[in-house]
Amino acid sequence: MAISKETVARAAKIERYRRRFPEFCAEQLWVKPKMPGPIRRFILNPAQQQLERVAQRQIAEEGWLRLVVLKARQQGISTWTSAHGIHLAALNDNIFDLVIAQDKETARHIFEVTKLFYDQLDEDTRPVIRYSSRQELTFENPDDRTRTKFPGRRSRITFVPATNIHAGTGQTIQALHLSEVAKYANAEVVTQSLFPAVPLAAGTSIIIESTGFPDSGGDWFHAFCNQAARGANGYKFVFLPWFISPEYWLPLKEDEKIALSPREKIIVREYDLKPEQMKFRRQKIEEWGGGGGGEDRFDIEFPSCPEDAWKTLETMAFDYREIYEARANVKAPMRRAEIHPGPRVMDDHQGRLWMWEEPSPGELYDIGIDVSSGSERGDWSVAEVLTRSRPHRQVAEWRGRIDPLDLGDVMVQLGYFYNTAQLSVEMEGIGMSTNSEIMRLGYPYIYIWRHRERAVPQLSSFSGWKTQQNTKPLMVALAKHLLMHKGFIVRSAILLKEMGSFSTVYLPGGGETWRAAAGSHDDCIMAFMIALITSEDEGFGMEDFDQKPVEKPKWVDPALVDTKGVSGRIGPREPFEILAETLKGIE
Numbered sequence: 001m002a003i004s005k006e007t008v009a010r011a012a013k014i015e016r017y018r019r020r021f022p023e024f025c026a027e028q029l030w031v032k033p034k035m036p037g038p039i040r041r042f043i044l045n046p047a048q049q050q051l052e053r054v055a056q057r058q059i060a061e062e063g064w065l066r067l068v069v070l071k072a073r074q075q076g077i078s079t080w081t082s083a084h085g086i087h088l089a090a091l092n093d094n095i096f097d098l099v100i101a102q103d104k105e106t107a108r109h110i111f112e113v114t115k116l117f118y119d120q121l122d123e124d125t126r127p128v129i130r131y132s133s134r135q136e137l138t139f140e141n142p143d144d145r146t147r148t149k150f151p152g153r154r155s156r157i158t159f160v161p162a163t164n165i166h167a168g169t170g171q172t173i174q175a176l177h178l179s180e181v182a183k184y185a186n187a188e189v190v191t192q193s194l195f196p197a198v199p200l201a202a203g204t205s206i207i208i209e210s211t212g213f214p215d216s217g218g219d220w221f222h223a224f225c226n227q228a229a230r231g232a233n234g235y236k237f238v239f240l241p242w243f244i245s246p247e248y249w250l251p252l253k254e255d256e257k258i259a260l261s262p263r264e265k266i267i268v269r270e271y272d273l274k275p276e277q278m279k280f281r282r283q284k285i286e287e288w289g290g291g292g293g294g295e296d297r298f299d300i301e302f303p304s305c306p307e308d309a310w311k312t313l314e315t316m317a318f319d320y321r322e323i324y325e326a327r328a329n330v331k332a333p334m335r336r337a338e339i340h341p342g343p344r345v346m347d348d349h350q351g352r353l354w355m356w357e358e359p360s361p362g363e364l365y366d367i368g369i370d371v372s373s374g375s376e377r378g379d380w381s382v383a384e385v386l387t388r389s390r391p392h393r394q395v396a397e398w399r400g401r402i403d404p405l406d407l408g409d410v411m412v413q414l415g416y417f418y419n420t421a422q423l424s425v426e427m428e429g430i431g432m433s434t435n436s437e438i439m440r441l442g443y444p445y446i447y448i449w450r451h452r453e454r455a456v457p458q459l460s461s462f463s464g465w466k467t468q469q470n471t472k473p474l475m476v477a478l479a480k481h482l483l484m485h486k487g488f489i490v491r492s493a494i495l496l497k498e499m500g501s502f503s504t505v506y507l508p509g510g511g512e513t514w515r516a517a518a519g520s521h522d523d524c525i526m527a528f529m530i531a532l533i534t535s536e537d538e539g540f541g542m543e544d545f546d547q548k549p550v551e552k553p554k555w556v557d558p559a560l561v562d563t564k565g566v567s568g569r570i571g572p573r574e575p576f577e578i579l580a581e582t583l584k585g586i587e
Contacts, residue, residue, distance in 0.1 A: 010124045017125070018091050022052065025083055030120040031113065034074075034247070039116070042083060047075040047240045054238050055084075065205035066235045068228045070212065070309055072242035072302045077209045079113055081177045084205065085157055086117045088175050089139060090127050092203075095155035097175040100190060102183035104161045108134050110179060111159040127153045135159055162190055173197045176206045182213040187220035208235075212300060212309025219517070222310055226520060229306075232377075241271070242302035249276040250283055263295075263321070266328055271304055296320060307500045310517065317476055317502040317514050322483045329489045330496055331356070339398075343413040352400035353414070356491040357393065364388040365395070365421035366538065368465070368531030369411055370523050371431035374403045381407050382527040384495070385418055388535050392488040397495065399524065404430050408437025420445050424534035426526065427464035435464045447534045457537065465530050469513075475529040476514050482532060490528075498525040 017024040022044060029042035044052055055065055065084075071077050085097040099114075101107035111134050118126065118137060130152070131138035139153035160167040162184040176198050181187050198204055210221055228237035242248050252258070258275040260268060267273060267281075284302065285294035296311060299320075303309040311320055333354040337345045345353070359365070366386050372379035378401065385396035398414060411434070415421045424447035425435040438446060447465055450457035452474075467475070482488050483499075490496050501520035505513050516522035 006124075014091055014125060017087070021056075021084070021087055024087055024091075028121050028125055029083055029086070029117050031079060031116065039120070042079070042117075044080070045076055046244045046246065047071070047077065048080040050240060050244065051077065051080060051238055054236055058236055063202035064200065065207060067205075067207045067209075067238060068225055068235045069207070069209035069238045069240065070225055070303075070306055071209060071240045072245065072248075073211055075240055075242075075245050077240070078110060078177075078179050081179070081207045081209060082110055082114045083117065084207070085175055085177060086114055088203075088205070089137075089155040089157050090118065090121065090125070090153070093153050093155060095153070095174045096171060097155075097157040097177070098167060098173050098194070099157065099159045099177045100162050100167065100179065100181075100194075101159070102162055102180045106179060107159045107161050110177075111135070111137075114157060114159075127155070131156075162186060167194075171197060172199065174199075174204050178206075178208045178210075180210045180213075181208050182210040182221040184220075191220070191224075206235075212303065212311075222517065222520075225306070239303075239306050241304050243271060243273055243277055243304065248280050248302070249274070250279040251276060252279060263324065266325065267304065270327065307497055310501060315503040315505070315517075316500070317504050318480055318483055318499050320500065323496060323500050326483070326490050326496060326499075329491060330493050331491055333397075333491070339410060339413045339417060341409075341413055343417040345417060353396060353398045354492065355396045357395035359395075359418045361419075363419060364538075365418040366392075366531045366535035367411065367415060367418065367421045367423050368527040368529070368534065369407075369423065369425045369431070369434065370527040370530065371404055371407060371426060371429075371434045372401065372523065373430055374401050374407070376401060380521060380523040382523040383411060383414060384524065384527040384531045385414070385421065386488070386528075386531045386535055388539065390487055392482070392532060392535060394489060394491045394495065394528070397492045397524065399494070404433045405437045408434045408441065412438055412441050412443045415443060415445065422447055422534065422538060424530050425464045426530055427466050428468075431464065439463065447537075450537055465534055467526070467530075472514060475533050478533050478536060479525075479529045488532065492524065495524040495528055498522055 017028065025042045025044060027041075030039045031042045032039055051067070051069060055067060058065055058067070069077055082099070085099065089095040089097045099107065099110055101110055114137065115132070118129070127139040128141055129137065130140040130142040136156055136158045138156040140156075141147040141150050141152040143150075158167070162181075163186075173194065176194055178184075178191070181191075184190060195206070198206055208221075208224070212222070224233065224235075225237055227233040228235040252275055258278050260278070264278060268278065281298060281302075285298050288294035288297040299308040300311050333356055335345070335347060335353075335355040336349055337351040337353045337355060338348045339345050339353050345355075364387070366388055367383050368386075369383045370381065372381045374381065380399050381402055381404070383396075383398040384394060385398075386392040386394055396414075396418070398410070402410065411423055411425075415423045422445050423438055423443060425431050425438065427435055435446070446463045449460045449462040449464065449466060451460055452471070490499070498516065498521060501517040502514060502522055502525050503517045505515060516525075
């Protein structure tokens with residue numbers, strides 16, 4: 001039987017649409033506008049275009065879609081994902097597209113968007129439909145008598161809330177859309193149930209999209225985004241800031257000027273924002289009550305960077321506004337290197353040592369060290385190198401996964417390189433082995449634990465720093481105080497990110513502790529706080545000793561002060577002298 005020209009043309013049209021998703025959207029799909037008015041053609045906006053570029057690149061490289069999208073509010077990402085769903089199910093046979101929303105209302109909204117897509121398809125593109133409800137669209141021949149011979153697509157799109165934990169169970173899913181997953185109360189249960197149902201095969205897709213919602217139990221989404229950003233789970237992480245959306249502008253009146261606050265100047269400079277965008281930002285902040293609370297809420301709902309979306313205002317250990325201002329000092333390292341015996345520093349573009357300053361003659365340095373087991377997927381071992389002079393400048397950061405004893409060898413070389421810096425190792429757990437190796441190698445300047453219960457902190461017979469229930473609050477309090485009073489300068493973006501996710505945890509029996517938020521690390525911030533507090537210990541009672549001569553205070557431990565008059569002024573003794581006297585009689 002001859003095939004008609006109309007049939008050939010229809011098949012060619014559908015094949016073109018299968019290959020060219022943007023053309024399918026522009027020619028076939030219609031959406032409701034945000035403002036009252038007639039429906040309009042679905043033309044990808046800038047946020048959707050950016051996401052589409054990532055999607056097409058992943059399809060070309062891997063054959064499937066695995067995307068996790070962190071977005072600002074109302075950027076049309078659910079609509080874009082729904083368009084991909086109708087594109088797949090309406091143009092291909094035997095497709096099961098499952099859409100999970102945080103509640104029934106949102107599931108119904110996504111259904112209505114998809115149903116409008118279907119209703120507006122050209123007649124030669126639109127598949128026959130058997131079922132159309134608020135929970136499902138089934139593209140199949142509705143006639144029982146002819147279905148065997150002319151089945152239709154046998155594809156369907158199902159829309160359910162996240163509370164339906166049995167949705168998709170026992171079935172093969174070709175496309176999975178998780179909308180606003182940060183609002184799911186059971187995100188881990190839902191994903192563990194559904195991910196295995198989607199085969200890792202060409203043409204399949206899993207698209208997870210949400211705003212951050214840190215106050216609504218978005219820990220799973222936060223952790224999953226961090227894993228994707230590190231390339232640890234096979235998903236492409238896409239962040240869509242608010243300012244790429246053109247509707248987030250407010251036009252200026254004639255001769256209207258925007259006088260920027262100091263913080264606004266940082267934002268404008270960092271993200272190259274226009275006055276119209278800053279006017280929109282101010283308007284939204286005023287809607288949320290203005291002030292710091294309004295600014296914080298804007299950052300969460302309309303993030304400029306991923307860290308903004310994860311702000312947990314009630315539990316952040318450090319003041320977010322101070323962290324934001326500290327961004328101005330963050331910059332790329334001047335060198336990335338590995339350190340070898342000698343010590344010798346060899347440039348390496350994948351090196352574990354990031355350097356912002358070379359050691360300066362006469363400068364004193366402190367190195368805080370947080371130790372991990374060295375396992376491939378475990379925590380990081382980190383060393384933070386700071387100047388002892390205030391403001392404490394972060395001059396280097398070593399971050400890697402390494403055997404704890406080998407770490408001791410590396411730290412000895414790093415310490416020698418930075419003018420025989422004081423090494424302060426976190427002694428809880430595996431850190432004891434690193435500290436023992438440093439001592440075995442005869443390093444001359446190791447931090448000596450203080451008796452803090454005395455009227456004046458006094459040296460003990462133990463080396464290393466102990467993070468305990470009664471000392472962790474001291475570390476956090478000091479770091480918060482210095483941050484507020486510009487007492488240190490952070491260069492590392494990784495460290496500043498960890499500061500933003502370092503959270504206060506209130507214990508059931510009373511009291512509090514501090515640790516990284518779900519999905520984050522706290523290795524850098526712990527090493528940094530160790531460096532801060534041990535550096536301050538070395539300068540106890542000798543404020544500004546590195547800047548001007550001072551009289552010997554009566555309360556200073558004599559072990560810390562040069563009484564020989566060699567330098568002509570009071571100052572710290574040589575590290576090896578302190579260590580030798582302190583360790584006398586220790587087994």
